[in-house]
Amino acid sequence: MISVCIKRNSASYEIVKKRGEFILHLLGDNQKELASTFFKPTIFENEKLNGQEFSLENNLPLLKDVPAYIQCKVVEILENGDHPLFLAEVVDAKINNDSNPLELRKTGWTYGG
Amino acid sequence: MISVCIKRNSASYEIVKKRGEFILHLLGDNQKELASTFFKPTIFENEKLNGQEFSLENNLPLLKDVPAYIQCKVVEILENGDHPLFLAEVVDAKINNDSNPLELRKTGWTYGG
Numbered sequence: 156m157i158s159v160c161i162k163r164n165s166a167s168y169e170i171v172k173k174r175g176e177f178i179l180h181l182l183g184d185n186q187k188e189l190a191s192t193f194f195k196p197t198i199f200e201n202e203k204l205n206g207q208e209f210s211l212e213n214n215l216p217l218l219k220d221v222p223a224y225i226q227c228k229v230v231e232i233l234e235n236g237d238h239p240l241f242l243a244e245v246v247d248a249k250i251n252n253d254s255n256p257l258e259l260r261k262t263g264w265t266y267g268g
Numbered sequence: 269m270i271s272v273c274i275k276r277n278s279a280s281y282e283i284v285k286k287r288g289e290f291i292l293h294l295l296g297d298n299q300k301e302l303a304s305t306f307f308k309p310t311i312f313e314n315e316k317l318n319g320q321e322f323s324l325e326n327n328l329p330l331l332k333d334v335p336a337y338i339q340c341k342v343v344e345i346l347e348n349g350d351h352p353l354f355l356a357e358v359v360d361a362k363i364n365n366d367s368n369p370l371e372l373r374k375t376g377w378t379y380g381g
Contacts, residue, residue, distance in 0.1 A: 156349040158271055230348055233355055236269040240355060242346055 157227060157245060160238035162268065166196060171241060172232065178215045181223040183254035187262050189218070194268065213247075222254035270340065270358060273351035275381065279309060284354060285345060291328045294336040296367035300375050302331070307381065326360075335367035 159179065161168040171177045182190055192205045203209070208219040217224060227243035259267045272292065274281040284290045295303055305318045316322070321332040330337060340356035372380050 156351075158353060231346055233344060233346065235343055235355060238269075240271060240353075242348060242353060 156230070156242065157225065158240050158242050159227075160236075160240050162238050163234075165268075167268075168239065171229065175229045176215065176246070177227055177229070177241075177243070178212060178217050179225045179227060180218050180221045181225070182257040183222045184257050184261070185254075186221075186257055189220075190257060190262075190267070222252050223250045224248070269343070269355065270338065271353050271355050273349075273353050275351050276347075278381075280381075281352065284342065288342045289328065289359070290340055290342070290356070291325060291330050292338045292340060293331050293334045294338070295370040296335045297370050297374070298367075299334075299370055302333075303370060303375075303380075335365050336363045337361070 157179070161171060189207060192207060195205070197205055200206075204216060204218070209216050210219065211217070212224075213226060215226065225245055226247040228246050229241050229243050231242040233240040233242070259265075270292070274284060302320060305320060308318070310318055313319075317329060317331070322329045323332065324330070325337075326339060328339065338358055339360040341359050342354050342356050344355040346353040346355070372378075
């Protein structure tokens with residue numbers, strides 16, 4: 156079981172709430188640039204998401220070149236606060252390569268979306 | 269707003285659930301030994317908690333020498349899973365000194381309680 160908080164009324168919030176499942180990407184410490192491409196609204200163009208290659212994994216978008224990911228099924232949503240909390244069961248998880256995680260405090264950013 | 273997960277039926281779980289508030293200690297990367305003293309049941313002896321000095325802050329136990337702490341008020345409890353999730357409002361927070369955080373993945377442990 157894991158939890159993630161998503162900004163209320165954002166596109167991600169609406170999609171995850173409606174769909175009830177999502178893939179959580181775990182980025183490596185060399186993928187700050189990739190992360191920053193999702194600071195703007197996500198656009199599907201030239202078969203890419205904000206310029207990033209992806210595939211469909213169980214009909215969910217999975218970015219290429221992520222060191223690891225977790226596929227999740229939403230169990231409950233706590234609507235408190237400005238970033239409601241999604242409690243989710245882990246359905247599947249995969250490690251593609253060993254990598255140090257991208258940590259918010261090391262990016263110089265104070266907010267990760 | 270923050271969330272913490274506490275093992276069901278543990279002493280901490282029962283106390284936090286009953287009391288509805290708690291202090292979350294943020295440990296420095298040199299305090300692995302302090303953390304490990306709380307792997308066993310907490311005992312109050314010689315005016316210490318498991319051998320650690322503490323004071324009462326708003327009537328809640330606050331360990332001495334922690335680099336930072338957050339005082340929280342429980343808003344909601346999700347009983348799903350083996351470690352129920354406590355959603356809590358931040359009532360107060362204090363930084364005593366700048367320090368790198370004690371990270372589970374760097375301790376060699378796979379579980380932090």
